[in-house]
Amino acid sequence: MSAQIIMVASGKGGTGKSTVSVLLGSRLAAAGKKVLLIELDSGLRSVDIIAGVHGKTVYDISDVLSGRCDWSKAVVESPVYRGLWIISAPYERGNVQPSELSRLTKKLASLYDFVLVDTAAGLGAPFAAAMVVSQMALLVLTPDPVALRDGHIAADVLYEGGFTNVRLVVNRVGPNTFEKGVVEDLDECIDTVAVQLIAVIPESVAVLKCSAAGQPLPANTLAYRAFDNLARRILGEEVPLAVR
Numbered sequence: 001m002s003a004q005i006i007m008v009a010s011g012k013g014g015t016g017k018s019t020v021s022v023l024l025g026s027r028l029a030a031a032g033k034k035v036l037l038i039e040l041d042s043g044l045r046s047v048d049i050i051a052g053v054h055g056k057t058v059y060d061i062s063d064v065l066s067g068r069c070d071w072s073k074a075v076v077e078s079p080v081y082r083g084l085w086i087i088s089a090p091y092e093r094g095n096v097q098p099s100e101l102s103r104l105t106k107k108l109a110s111l112y113d114f115v116l117v118d119t120a121a122g123l124g125a126p127f128a129a130a131m132v133v134s135q136m137a138l139l140v141l142t143p144d145p146v147a148l149r150d151g152h153i154a155a156d157v158l159y160e161g162g163f164t165n166v167r168l169v170v171n172r173v174g175p176n177t178f179e180k181g182v183v184e185d186l187d188e189c190i191d192t193v194a195v196q197l198i199a200v201i202p203e204s205v206a207v208l209k210c211s212a213a214g215q216p217l218p219a220n221t222l223a224y225r226a227f228d229n230l231a232r233r234i235l236g237e238e239v240p241l242a243v244r
Helices: 017-030 061-066 098-108 125-133 145-160 186-193 205-213 222-234
Strands: 004-009 035-039 084-087 114-118 136-141 166-173 196-202
Touching: 004 017, 004 125, 017 035, 017 084, 017 114, 017 136, 017 205, 017 222, 061 098, 098 114, 098 125, 125 145, 136 145, 136 186, 145 166, 145 186, 166 186, 186 196, 196 222, 205 222
Parallel strands: 004 114, 004 136, 035 084, 035 114, 136 166, 166 196
Antiparallel strands: none
């Protein structure tokens, strides 16, 4: 077994990147895959709450990368999504070095099927470190001009860094999103970012509620089906991009 390492990134903050990381990981785990999610968003961590491990973590990724503890002491399985394991970011800002992250992921590659790396927003050290270790990048963006513009900048950095496997996740698409006249349609999202689309995630109150409470996303929601489709597409299946 050699893990596929996927970085989950965005240009600007607030696009739902961490929520997508957890819920994608949950559906990969439900498909029988052993999944590790490494959170790099130091000082602004949220994965622990979304995955239901808040209060259960003693060590974080900064402790691991600095050598203060072995990686095994920082890994916690989500009680909400079995088969999904979490290494949280620190509460205070830490410095992520590509060489340290590379050494860690090489150790873990034989133990997991997938390693998801939840980067911080923007193009700082976490983004750069994730680029070094990942084989695939998911850009999670909302359908608004600022997010799409910043996503295009992030995509350019990935392409210039030699990435060929970059995919676009358009998040929080509501029934009236493209009737507001700000962004015309999904085609404009794709054309602006210049990245191939892999998923459309609907706007969902259920996602907001379950993420805030660390509870499972109900299976009878459109969002659940959308995340399941995303996981299945990553696993190589031919399934729809969007759900209705």
